[in-house]
Amino acid sequence: MAFSQTNFAWATLLDVPPAAGAGAGRGPRGPRALHDRLAQALRTAIREGRLAEGAAVPPSRALAEELGCSRWVVTQAYGQLGAEGYLAARVGSATRVSWSPQSAPAPPDARRAPAPPPVRYDLAPGLPDLRAFPRRRWADAVRAVTGSAVHYDLGLPDPAGHPQLRGTLAQYLRRSRAADADASCVTVCAGVTDGLVRTCRALSARGITDVAVEDPGWGRLRVAAASAGLRVHPVPVDRDGLRTDDLARTPARAVVVGAAHQFPTGASLSPARRAGLVRWAREVDGFIVEDDYDAEFRYDHRPVAVMQGMDPSRVFLLGSVSKTLSPALGLGWLLAPAATGRALRAANPVAAAPPVLDQLALATFIDRGWYDAHLRLARRRFRARRDLLLRTLGGLLPQGRVEGAAAGLHILLHLPETTDTRRTVLAAAAAGLCLVDLDTYRAAPSAGRALVLGYGNIGDTEIPAAIGVLRDALRDAPPADRRVHPPERRSGDFGGCA
Known part of the structure; x- marks a missing residue:
């Protein structure tokens, strides 16, 4: 195996114990000699991974000068570790580490544990x-914004997201999802789960303690709502989507629903239940959190419009590019009722927006028509x-x-x-x-x-x-x-x- 000739371990901290008078350990024949203490320090550094396998240790003359000892002390320590298999010396080359914690034999129990079968x-x-991720177009977008971003774009990001992406997303949601969207109400987040946690914190700050979720449903949404301090109430789903009659029997004043395409049943919330859900939110002075996770993919007719347009004052809309491009991008959005903007910001004071250059790349990707x-x-x-x-x-x-x-x-x-x-x-x-x-x-x-x-x-x-x-x-x-x-x-x- 070829190693880099520049991979020297000059800066590795060696914890060499002090001399006997300062409390050094004793061997079977009295105080431990300096070469034994140096060997122990090197051995510990290797076992802890601070000296990685393949790393070159300093030449004996250089290390002796740094430690203020004779060269014999260093060669004795190197020789001992070479005999133990921790170091390997080659003529005409540096002495290198030849052992790592990863190369050590596994404990007996670990050796007996069968490896999980590979996924075919x-x-x-x-x-x-993921094979179809538009690598070239995305690289073009990243290259374009890296070259055109002004200097203040590279400073501390706006917690709500870059204004350019917020405006682009508002326009996209109006055009493609029939949302009632304004850039001032859009928050750029890391995805649907991040957006839901932020929303639930804001709801909790408004005095809402209980939230309903679809059953069956995506487990991460239940966990996200609970992590924000809300009590979670599963509500059954049938072929017409969430059963709003059962929702009315819970103490919830908020509900998370996949109206266009429920996961995992695939049901669309029927028109009657959409209207009933909006009425319920008004009656209980509550809110609907609409998870619009993959509504772009509809094969029998055009995608169903979002519920948010029916009552923008009562519906939070969550979306992301995780199901359309890749979850690795970590880019999503939250369209919130205008009246909740201050509560949303106050409830999430340390929530961070995704990297600005990634936000600008997504804005460019959408604006140039590549996303469509x-x-x-x-x-x-x-x-x-x-x-x-x-x-x-x-x-x-x-x-x-x-x-x-x-x-x-x-x-x-x-x-x-x-x-x-x-x-x-x-x-x-x-x-x-x-x-x-x-x-x-x-x-x-x-x-x-x-x-x-x-x-x-x-x-x-x-x-x-x-x-x-x-x-x-x-x-x-x-x-x-x-x-x-x-x-x-x-x-x-x-x-x-x-």
Whole structure:
């Protein structure tokens, strides 16, 4: 292995114990000699990782001069560590560290623990097509703003976000989502979860103590609301979305809802329930938090407009580019009622906005039309992939029933009542297929037999093989005993494979 000739450990702090008179340790024959104490200091630095494997230690003459000792002391210490395997000397080259904590043998228990099987096929929901991230266009946007940003753009960022991106997002939300958006009401945040935490803190400051969430629903939203100090009340979802009659029976004065495309059922909130939800918010003097996480992907008709436009004074709108571009960007937005702006800022005094250059890059990406072009291509690609998935399921798993296929990046696959979906997920994982049971997203276990199949981040050519593995897992898993199993939690109860 080739090492950099400049990788010297000159600056490493060596904790050489003092001489015997100052409290040095004693060996079996009396006070420990200086070369023994130097060897111990080097040995400790290597074991703690301060001297990394491959790093060159100082030449013996240079280290002796620095320590104020004879060269013999250093060569003796180096020789001892070389015999122990910590150092390796080569003729014509520096003496280098040849051991690291990572190269040490694992404890017996760790050696016996089996490694998790590698993921060959990913049918877990939650990701877009990461292979299709528009690298060139995004790099162009970053390059453009890096060259054109004025000097004060590089100072401390505005906690609410850069004005240019806030204006661009307001215009985009008005145009594409029919929102009642003004730049002054837009806050740039790190994503939907970050936006929800900020919103819940502001609601708590206004005296709201209880919030309702959809059940089943994205677990991270429950955790975010609870972390802000609110009591969380799960409310059931059916084919028409959140059951507003059940919501009215809770003490909640706020509700988090996916109106355009509920996760994970795929339901859209019906027109009657949209109107009923707005009436409820007015009656209880409460608020609706609308999670607009992937509404851009609709395949049967144009995307449904946001609820926020029905009553901008009662609805917070959350969105991000995590499902359209990549969660790695960490860019999202919060459109808040104008009257809550001061409370929102006061409740989140140390909340930081994403990096300014990233914000400006997103503004450029949208303003130049690249975001709309990317979404058009993505919709076409995802629709074709969804159709391929449905055809493959029909051919290999005709006993399954599909729901929620009209939008988004996942479907629900309902299976016969004799199916044990929990064991099916485990059997599939052993074969390299990542799946998620619908029960993972429920607040409490149920007797449902359904899988949530995401198709955003799987290649088209991988789908037939992946469904073949699922068919084999269903065949090999023992039948359900009709008792309710506790859900198999993973990745913090948010779905996906660890």
